[in-house]
Amino acid sequence: MKKKKSSPGKENNERFIFEGTIVDPIKDIMFHVRLDHSNKIVMGYLSGKIRRNRIRVLLGDRVKILINEFDPEKGKIFYRFPPQSKKSQLKKIKNDHQAMENPTSTESTETANPIRKDSYKSTDQRNSSKDTTPNQD
Incomplete structure (x- = not known):
């Protein structure tokens, strides 16, 4: 029996898998992807x-990309993350914005909230909430 020869590149096959965001769609299956860890832009093609499963990849989608070890400027997009809901996107943006404004602040969100607690009341309700005693004649 003959032994199958394995190619030397297959034994020590290191995979360079990164996460990124689609920045620019080029053609049907080609995209520019901005990698998360280094903000480097590489060209990716769909696996x-x-x-085959007709998964649509659009601008702004989060993907996993397998970078070619011989040409680090190209890679294969093999996974698209499910889209996030609008609420979770807004929550993430708000948290990032607050972190940029107050990087060392440890205040709770209630004390940093500029909106007053009674702002939902109309002006008539605010005026009537004052302690006024009716005239007793």
Whole structure:
């Protein structure tokens, strides 16, 4: 029996898998992807399973990309993360914005909230809430 020869590149096959965001769609299956860890932009193409299952990848989608070890400027997009809901996107943006404004602040969100607690009341309700005693004649 003959032994199968394995290619030397397959034994020590290191995979360079990164997460990124689609920045620019080029053609049908080609995209520019901005990597999360280094803000580097690489060209990615869709893998066969994504094409076969007709998974749409659009601008702004989060993806996993397998970078080619011989050409670090190219990679294969093999996974698209499910889209986030609008509420979770807004919550993340708000948290990032607050972190940028107060990086060392440890205040709770209630004390940092500029909106007064009684702002939902109309002006008539605010005026009537004062302690006024009716005239007793």
